[in-house]
Amino acid sequence: MKYKLEILEYYTQKPEVVISLIVTVISSLLLMGTLLFKELRFHNFDSIAILSLIFELVYGAGLSFIILRKKETYIHLTPFLILNWFIGCFCLNIFIPVFQDLPIWVYFATLAFCLSNFFIYRNSDESRNIAIPFFINGLSFGIILYFTAYLIPVMPISFVGIIALGLGFYGLVPALVLIIHTATIARYLNRNKIYAVSFSAGFLLILISLAVFTIGLSIESRKIAQTARLNSFDQNADLPNYITISQHLKPNFFNEILLKKDIVYIPLHDLFSFGGFNSFGSKQYNDKKTHNPFISIAYLFCKDLNLSNDDRINILKSNFDKRLETEEHLWSGEDLFTKTIKEDVKLYPEARLAYTEITMKIECSKDSWRDQEAIYSFQLPEGSVATSLSLWVNGIERKGVLTTKEKAHKAYKQIVGVESRDPSLMQWKEGNKVVVRVFPINQKNPRTFKCGFTTPLKVEDNEMKYQSLSIKGPNISNAETISRIQTVGNTKIVTSKDFELKKDFYINQSKGLDNWEALMPLTKPLQSSSFTWKNKVYEVKDIQKTVIPFAPVEIILDLNSSWTTKQIESLVNLNKKNVFVFVNGKKEAINNDNFRAIELEFEDLHYSLLPLYKITQNSLIITKCGTFSANFEELEDSNYLRRIRTETKQRNLKIINISSDINPFWQTAKEQKYVDYYQTSLKNTLQLINENQFVLFKNDINSVNIEPANISITQNPQNNTLKINGPDHIYRMYAFGKVLEEQVKIQNDTLTSNSYVELAKDANIVTPISSLIVLETDDDYKNNGIEKNVDTLGNASINNDGSVPEPHEWLLIILGSTMLFIYYAKNKKKAI
Numbered sequence: 001m002k003y004k005l006e007i008l009e010y011y012t013q014k015p016e017v018v019i020s021l022i023v024t025v026i027s028s029l030l031l032m033g034t035l036l037f038k039e040l041r042f043h044n045f046d047s048i049a050i051l052s053l054i055f056e057l058v059y060g061a062g063l064s065f066i067i068l069r070k071k072e073t074y075i076h077l078t079p080f081l082i083l084n085w086f087i088g089c090f091c092l093n094i095f096i097p098v099f100q101d102l103p104i105w106v107y108f109a110t111l112a113f114c115l116s117n118f119f120i121y122r123n124s125d126e127s128r129n130i131a132i133p134f135f136i137n138g139l140s141f142g143i144i145l146y147f148t149a150y151l152i153p154v155m156p157i158s159f160v161g162i163i164a165l166g167l168g169f170y171g172l173v174p175a176l177v178l179i180i181h182t183a184t185i186a187r188y189l190n191r192n193k194i195y196a197v198s199f200s201a202g203f204l205l206i207l208i209s210l211a212v213f214t215i216g217l218s219i220e221s222r223k224i225a226q227t228a229r230l231n232s233f234d235q236n237a238d239l240p241n242y243i244t245i246s247q248h249l250k251p252n253f254f255n256e257i258l259l260k261k262d263i264v265y266i267p268l269h270d271l272f273s274f275g276g277f278n279s280f281g282s283k284q285y286n287d288k289k290t291h292n293p294f295i296s297i298a299y300l301f302c303k304d305l306n307l308s309n310d311d312r313i314n315i316l317k318s319n320f321d322k323r324l325e326t327e328e329h330l331w332s333g334e335d336l337f338t339k340t341i342k343e344d345v346k347l348y349p350e351a352r353l354a355y356t357e358i359t360m361k362i363e364c365s366k367d368s369w370r371d372q373e374a375i376y377s378f379q380l381p382e383g384s385v386a387t388s389l390s391l392w393v394n395g396i397e398r399k400g401v402l403t404t405k406e407k408a409h410k411a412y413k414q415i416v417g418v419e420s421r422d423p424s425l426m427q428w429k430e431g432n433k434v435v436v437r438v439f440p441i442n443q444k445n446p447r448t449f450k451c452g453f454t455t456p457l458k459v460e461d462n463e464m465k466y467q468s469l470s471i472k473g474p475n476i477s478n479a480e481t482i483s484r485i486q487t488v489g490n491t492k493i494v495t496s497k498d499f500e501l502k503k504d505f506y507i508n509q510s511k512g513l514d515n516w517e518a519l520m521p522l523t524k525p526l527q528s529s530s531f532t533w534k535n536k537v538y539e540v541k542d543i544q545k546t547v548i549p550f551a552p553v554e555i556i557l558d559l560n561s562s563w564t565t566k567q568i569e570s571l572v573n574l575n576k577k578n579v580f581v582f583v584n585g586k587k588e589a590i591n592n593d594n595f596r597a598i599e600l601e602f603e604d605l606h607y608s609l610l611p612l613y614k615i616t617q618n619s620l621i622i623t624k625c626g627t628f629s630a631n632f633e634e635l636e637d638s639n640y641l642r643r644i645r646t647e648t649k650q651r652n653l654k655i656i657n658i659s660s661d662i663n664p665f666w667q668t669a670k671e672q673k674y675v676d677y678y679q680t681s682l683k684n685t686l687q688l689i690n691e692n693q694f695v696l697f698k699n700d701i702n703s704v705n706i707e708p709a710n711i712s713i714t715q716n717p718q719n720n721t722l723k724i725n726g727p728d729h730i731y732r733m734y735a736f737g738k739v740l741e742e743q744v745k746i747q748n749d750t751l752t753s754n755s756y757v758e759l760a761k762d763a764n765i766v767t768p769i770s771s772l773i774v775l776e777t778d779d780d781y782k783n784n785g786i787e788k789n790v791d792t793l794g795n796a797s798i799n800n801d802g803s804v805p806e807p808h809e810w811l812l813i814i815l816g817s818t819m820l821f822i823y824y825a826k827n828k829k830k831a832i
Helices: 002-012 017-040 048-069 071-095 104-120 131-164 167-171 173-191 193-234 242-248 253-259 275-279 293-299 309-320 405-419 565-572 595-601 639-647 664-671 682-690 729-741 743-748 750-763 778-783 807-831
Strands: 336-348 353-364 372-379 385-393 396-399 401-404 423-429 433-441 447-456 458-460 463-467 470-472 480-487 500-502 505-511 517-521 529-533 536-542 545-549 555-558 579-583 586-589 620-623 654-657 676-679 693-697 703-706 711-717 770-775
Touching: 017 048, 017 071, 048 071, 071 104, 071 167, 071 173, 104 131, 104 173, 131 167, 131 173, 131 193, 131 293, 167 173, 173 193, 193 242, 193 253, 193 293, 242 309, 253 309, 336 517, 353 372, 353 433, 353 729, 372 447, 385 423, 385 433, 385 729, 385 770, 396 770, 401 405, 401 750, 405 423, 405 433, 405 770, 433 447, 447 729, 529 729, 536 729, 555 565, 565 595, 565 682, 579 595, 654 664, 664 676, 676 693, 682 693, 703 729, 711 729, 729 743, 729 750, 743 750, 750 770
Parallel strands: 336 480, 555 579, 555 620, 620 654, 654 676
Antiparallel strands: 336 353, 353 447, 372 433, 372 470, 385 396, 385 447, 401 770, 423 433, 423 770, 458 463, 463 517, 480 505, 500 505, 529 536, 536 711, 545 693, 579 586, 703 711
16 A cells, blocks of 8 residues: 555656646546436536536647657656546537437446556556556457447548537547557557456457357347248238237347337447438337447347337337337426325225325426426226326416316327426326326426325235335436325234334335335125215125136137146146147147147247137137236237227137236236136136136126225115215226226217216226316316316315215205204304
């Protein structure tokens, strides 16, 4: 340590070292601050880079002049010159993004190169072992080579830029550094074998890493290309062409990079041409363009996937759950972040329901001239429904109004796209998702919104489980979060997150939004819980299962890569003559002789889309779902979905899922009643087949089954014998279930659609046909043809969930109050 201090002291005594050190530290801090706050989207620090750039121009020009004039005296300042040149390059790149957004490792690699130069370029007679700096220098030298090669097409423009503004010089910096450094390093490597080995080891390590990454990416690209070729002979004309690739594509690190080519990651062959504009599609993908040297080089050795940008985006949505990134943005939201989150949960164990209220404050990190739009996606547990929305306007909470999805969307686009004023919109999305939009947000005008969701408590192994919501949105990970749980009744809960009991509430404070769950003991029998509304009583009861005789005409095994050989064998061993699989769209018998060969056909198939409209009536389908697939929305324009909707429901198909997961396709098919769906174990499935039986949940016109909670909600005329003690969420869940049950009829019948819109308004629920919207003024509702809802449940609230008095009850309350007032007034006169 003493020797190192002596070296530092000796070095700082050399001419111009102190002033160079001061300038370098200042300009480095300015650049680091700018990049850091830009990455975190916290404040507008970009303009500070201008100051750093001015430092660099003046200092660099002066230092270059004195080194050229007195090389022997000032040669030790060369590392300062190289470092400051690159600082200037990065500062200029903020304003003229030749490299677009660079990943953070590029900055560190360049810094490592520059710092190692201080040890290598020392003009000292001391012969000390500096093998490590040579290793680091070799490791980071590749980035200088890349910068030089990348900027070759820009060099003619840079020469012109030098004459015009002087800034063009920075386009030549990597090439100048390459020449200077190559000449310098060559002398050292010839002089000392250890230095040569160290530098070569570092350089080879980065080359090997690049080669391994490139080979991995290239292998995946060739797999995809081969899949496309092999399946092109058996292409299902009813499905979009990209579906075959999507079905055989396993979500992994390499495949996501391949699909994001031209969409997020910039390939080298498009850097200086405008041909890439021809590949732009009609779909948005809201992610910043990134220039990653490793990825750009690796793309050169990959097979072309022959997929349009729209097809790539559809695969990213289905296989990588990138649906939020593809939501339509009317305004950018790149500078937004979530400041605070309040997560308020109320549990109703007796009704096996919960209500979650999320309040978020959104802020903008930059003082921009334009307003920005925030979009959040809420992944809800199965069976959940959105039941409230509020937006704070001028410090006052304005509650959402429920209307048709078409009216809400049209009003939002008009006000955001044309008038640029305050709205918020909540929309239902396929696959238990809800999307919330908020506008406008800027640095001087942060926004707060609140939304509420009614969810069933999932019953598992004599326990009830509350599952927190999964939320995606602007920079949630750094938000200050407070979570609170309250229960109705004395039920004890156990949580996977550390909650502290304070004044009858469970409280947790954290950073970001974690996934957590709360467990409660299941009470048996189910306690009576009901809610009255408009002369009807909605009562929670245990779900009723019924076992019906069912001898399937055919048994279809919906195979994919998640099936095990033992599972397939156990079904084949039933020795049924009517067991089939669909291989490349063609039905084939499967038996003990061929099941192993058939299994190989599905080893790379990660989800299937069975042609349900081709399956024989009264057949049984046995599936094993994963978590991802294309959904109905992504198949909207296909002949496949048209035939599913028109030719499937009348076939009386039964589905047994032997997995606890359900993918988006089967989720929608189940909700819209295209099939009778039942989830159970393989053991129970074999028993049902042997006994020619199938399990149905009892259902009638006045009831709705909430399968995750093992409850049924029934509607009956109001009577005085039933105790009304449940929350209004009971009726909201009933209404939501009814809308989902009748989706097929709603899609084809305007009168039916209108009646169910009225039901949705009455319960104030967001559904496939209804949305919640908040507008700035009452006139905005009137101008957009949206009527405020009267005599409905209105927005759900964490503090108001009990029974609402009926109209005649309100009359009795008013009459009773009036009589009490008259009686009080008379007694007061007598007393006087």
